[in-house]
Amino acid sequence: MRRNPWIALASTLLLVASIVACTATPPPEPSATASGDALFAERMTAALLQWRASPSTGQFAYTIPGTAVAASVGDGDVVATSSGEGDPGEPLAPDAAFHIGSMTKLFTAALVMQLDEEGALALDDTIDRWFPAAPGGTEITVRMLLQHESGLAELDFDLVGHVTPQELIDQVFIEEPVFSPGTEYEYLNAGYIMLGRVAELAAETPYEELVRTRFIEPLGLTSTYLDGEATGPQAVNGFVLVCDTGEGADCLKQHGAVKPQSPSPQWPGAWSAGSMVSSAPDQTVWIRALVGGDVVDAEHLEEMLELSTNSTEFYAATYDASGVPHVQLGEGAGLATWEIPDVGICHGHAGAIPGSNGIAAYCPEADLAIVILNAIEPAGLTPGYPGLTPLTAGVLWALGG
Template identity: 30%
Template sequence: MRKSLHGRQIVACGTLVALLAATTAAPALAVTSPLQGALDTLTAQDGVPGAEAVVQDGSRTRVTRSGTGDVATGKPFPRNGSFRVGSVTKSFVATVVLQLAGEGRVKLDAPVERYLPGLLPDRRITVRQLLQHTSGLYNYTDDLDLSDPEALRHRGADPAELVAMAVKHPALFPPGTTWSYSNTNYIVAGMLAERVTGHALGDEIAHRITLPLGLRDTYLPRRGDEKLPAPHAVGYVPIDGNLVDFSDYDATIAGAAGGLVSTPADLDRFYGALLGGRLLRPAELAEMRRTVPADLGVPGARYGLGLGSIPLSCGEFWGHEGGVLGFTNLAGVGPGGRRATVVLNQNPAPEAAEAHLLAATDAALCSGR
């Protein structure tokens, strides 16, 4: 539910009804369930190598897969394998900052200048505006040369370098006046959390979120840590008409904006705990869910603080999209607390797959209710 590292966006065109109709429009697919049919559309019709959905409903976990996790061997997606979650990282970073706000160590409406003096040219930008994408900061990933993804494999980056790339450009608009997705916002938010706590962001995520929740397979890689832990589906990037294995690379080029590694089951548990009030006090969770209209390509979409809201056929979804080289996903919570993560092992994904990802998420959260 965001512009991914390579600058594309998960876009759902038209109404959700139209999306669901498109999902079932391929007569050659043997549909055994709405969710299986949606995943089969992504693989057999759209051409994504593989797709997996992990749905948790109360104590019940359901894993549905389609296609392949490895085009060379034909092996399916491993059940609950590791993958790079992209901008789902933002929900974790926002949770850390909101916990700091609850502790009185950060004020959401204070200027970033208070915590990171001299970093940003516009001293009016507030912490809230970073988390809500209303700062006006230029999106640094728009300056990355993605015509040769291999050039990024071992590049990595320090957060200050990424912010410097962004602030060379003029502001998109005065802070707080409109909404525009920018990965720069969360690079700055990560730097702020590190400055306030005196600890690395990955350590704060572990201390505040992953260890308390028992998320054993979720972490933020450090510079030079390029290996995606096994088991995992191969993450593919299309280059010159071929699918290239991009599972392993230095994800600090995405950092606090999109560098996290996790599994579908861990993300389901995280979003269930977050929306269930286990990670934030009521006041901070209410701030996280205070939304503004957002251009997410879905009618009625809104964005809070590191958390998006989109309409489903059965109600409202809260969560985040993630797209980073090799993997695309959508993870969050639907009506009644049902949680789902849908993962594709390709990014950039085929254009048609962008809409069908949302349809698969709708099927995961709404079918069989």
């Protein structure tokens, strides 16, 4: 979860253009006798070091303290590697648990799709069915929430982690909407908090139980759980960029320092919009299962993948104004789509929350599932696809693709 998913997009897109070359020249071919994880790690060492040293706020460069990467091709095993630290003085393990922020939204979107398939709700239901106080609730549909087209106001982030999800929603409803429902695209964390409540009310079951019994347990995701309501491996705290005016996004175009991240109320408070904890290997299994068609039926997967017109127009206009090649093509009802050089189209979701950011993506042309988790929520580094552009082609090469 993040305050603004496209902070100073023009300047951060320039960074993307400058670091695409990170994977252009692979390191020397290592011995083929190494085990899968060891071979992958050896092949990815140089690329990960280069990636970690690449961010900039526009005023100064800094190093990502730690990055974990996991991937698989086809039905092959998931392999993973890591570089750097997850906490001060602690080497980051390839299977380390992270707070994955908005990558949580894929679990919420898939849950809503399953409930639509089962008839517990309908994507065309208007949200006044569950939220009579919602401004414009007779016009806002479940699908609009999934596609970030409701026009409702964003969360009060100062309340996140201090009040219940329903109280967060109630606060949104007293704010003036920002546009008419269905007319624009604007990334909205509040919409996915509402979807979590919609799922609970429609299924008459707590959100945590729904995602655990439908997704986490069946897929064997042993490092994945909803923070604040379930338990699992301790997540790394990660790091934060600190400057004179604040931290994280506040430091764009300023000098700053990388410091340890303190526990954040957003970790449990982001709930169905961003409270999941998971690892790179778990997320690789999850994104392959979801985009590969093993979680929702073909009709609902198409709903998740089909880019909304409002989102494609938004991203096209933003890239055109920045003068750099288009990367993110838009969003559907839960899944984002990117076009990655030398790899092709990829579908998935990114996330950022205090202490970390990352992405899970599946690239069908290469039959590649890839997950990148970084132990910092940075400024000046595009949160929409952190590491996907500079690392994916190299990961595919490292897997022998």
